[in-house]
Amino acid sequence: MRLERNHLLELPDSICELTNLTELRLDNNELEALPKLLGNLANLTKLQLERNHLLDLPDSIGDLCSLTKLHLECNHLRKLPDTIGGLTNLTELRLDNNELEALPELLGNLANLTKLHLYNNQLRRLPISLGNLLEIRGCNLTIRLDKTNIWWCDNQCRDDADPRLHFLLLQLAELRCDIAGALLQNPLGNRAAKLEKAIRLYQAALLTMYTKSTHPIDVARIQVRLAGAFMERIAGERGASLEEAIRLYQAALTVYAEEARPIDYLDWARTQVNLAGAVQRLALEPRRIVSE
Numbered sequence: 001m002r003l004e005r006n007h008l009l010e011l012p013d014s015i016c017e018l019t020n021l022t023e024l025r026l027d028n029n030e031l032e033a034l035p036k037l038l039g040n041l042a043n044l045t046k047l048q049l050e051r052n053h054l055l056d057l058p059d060s061i062g063d064l065c066s067l068t069k070l071h072l073e074c075n076h077l078r079k080l081p082d083t084i085g086g087l088t089n090l091t092e093l094r095l096d097n098n099e100l101e102a103l104p105e106l107l108g109n110l111a112n113l114t115k116l117h118l119y120n121n122q123l124r125r126l127p128i129s130l131g132n133l134l135e136i137r138g139c140n141l142t143i144r145l146d147k148t149n150i151w152w153c154d155n156q157c158r159d160d161a162d163p164r165l166h167f168l169l170l171q172l173a174e175l176r177c178d179i180a181g182a183l184l185q186n187p188l189g190n191r192a193a194k195l196e197k198a199i200r201l202y203q204a205a206l207l208t209m210y211t212k213s214t215h216p217i218d219v220a221r222i223q224v225r226l227a228g229a230f231m232e233r234i235a236g237e238r239g240a241s242l243e244e245a246i247r248l249y250q251a252a253l254t255v256y257a258e259e260a261r262p263i264d265y266l267d268w269a270r271t272q273v274n275l276a277g278a279v280q281r282l283a284l285e286p287r288r289i290v291s292e
Contacts, residue, residue, distance in 0.1 A: 004028050004048070016040040027051050027071065039063025050074050050094065062086030073097050073117065085109035096120055108132040131175030134204050170215055173205040177222060180205075184229070192234035199233070202226035217267075220255035223248045224271055231278060242282040249275035 001024050008029040016037040023046045031052040039060030046069040054075040062083025070087065073096040080095075085106025092115040100121040108129020116133070180201035183194045205222050227248035233241040249271055256268040 001025065011035055013037065019043060022046070022066075024048070034058050034061075036060060042066060045069070047071070057081055057084070059083045065089065068092065070094070080104050080107075082106050088112065091115065093117070103127050103130070105129050111135065126172060126175070128175050128178075131172060131179050131201070131204075134200050170218060173218070173222065176201045176205040177225060180225070180229070184232075195229055195233050196235055199226065199229045202229060216255045216258070220252040220271075221267065223252040223255075224267070224274070227252070227274065227278070231274075231281070239282060239285045242278055242285065245278045246275065246282065249278060 001018070001021055004025045005028045008026070008031055010031065011026070011034065013035050016035050017040070019040060020043055021041055022043055024041070024044060025048045027048045027050045029052050031049070032055060034049075034054070034057065036058045037060060038058050039062065041064060043066050044064050045066050047064065047067060048069075048071040050071045051074040054072070054077055056077065057072075057080065059081045060083070061081065062085065064087060066089060067087050068089055069092040070090060071092075071094045073094045075098050077095070077098040077100060079100065080103065082104045083106075084104060086109070088109060089112060090110050091112050093110070093113060094115070094117040096117045096119045098121050100118070100123055102123065102125065103118075105127045106129070107127055108131070110133065112135060113133050114135050180198040183198050183201075186194070202222055202225055206219065206226070227245040230241045230245040230248065252271050253268065253275065256271065
């Protein structure tokens with residue numbers, strides 16, 4: 001249903017009875033609120049509400065379980081309901097140009113999210129759960145620090161970018177590493193599955209860092225943690241996992257050798273020991289026979 005550009009001030013409650021609706025365009029109107037029973041539109045896959053005057057969202061929005069795309073940019077939203085964490089099929093969430101000061105912790109439940117746009121808001125911090133969003137490939141984000149906006153686009157950060165932005169990305173990488181570490185320390189649950197998720201978290205953390213020239217020691221430490229996860233890996237071919245662990249340990253040692261800070265010597269020594277252990281384990285693995 002297309003109702004965009006109609007100067008609509010409000011929607012009738014009866015629109016919530018159109019339960020077979022799959023797409024609803026309401027962008028470029030003058031809406032300040034949405035019907036409380038909006039969540040009844042359970043078959044909706046795309047909802048466009050950009051360029052209105054929305055101040056908040058109804059809690060029932062979390063019931064739109066089929067929704068994959070939600071456009072809310074250019075409104076006046078100051079917060080999101082916790083129920084937004086129920087949109088587990090969402091792949092695209094656009095919230096640019098609002099007045100958001102914080103994000104709900106349950107945002108981390110949106111495991112299928114690939115695009116998250118948060119540019120030009122009033123955000124001062126990120127929820128810890130954001131580290132769980134491993135599928136994000138397109139992202140722009142503004143964080144407000146000391147009354148100055150800094151922004152991050154598409155998971156990339158140039159070496160000459162604002163140093164506060166590097167700090168922000170480091171914070172996001174640390175969140176992902178903390179989640180991975182907590183997973184591996186938890187004795188409950190499927191060990192193999194937890195190792196696979198930890199590997200993905202560490203890999204995502206390295207992508208967040210983007211370049212080792214800005215935070216080389218932090219990159220090296222993440223490489224060591226990732227190598228440790230590959231050493232323990234249960235799934236996949238054992239020899240290939242050990243080879244990847246060796247590669248990561250060697251990459252970390254290169255950083256430690258280049259930086260040569262006294263405080264990092266202990267990390268260097270531990271990594272040498274771990275590398276030796278990985279090489280020894282690989283030597284004990286049956287040789288893989290490549291068929292011609």
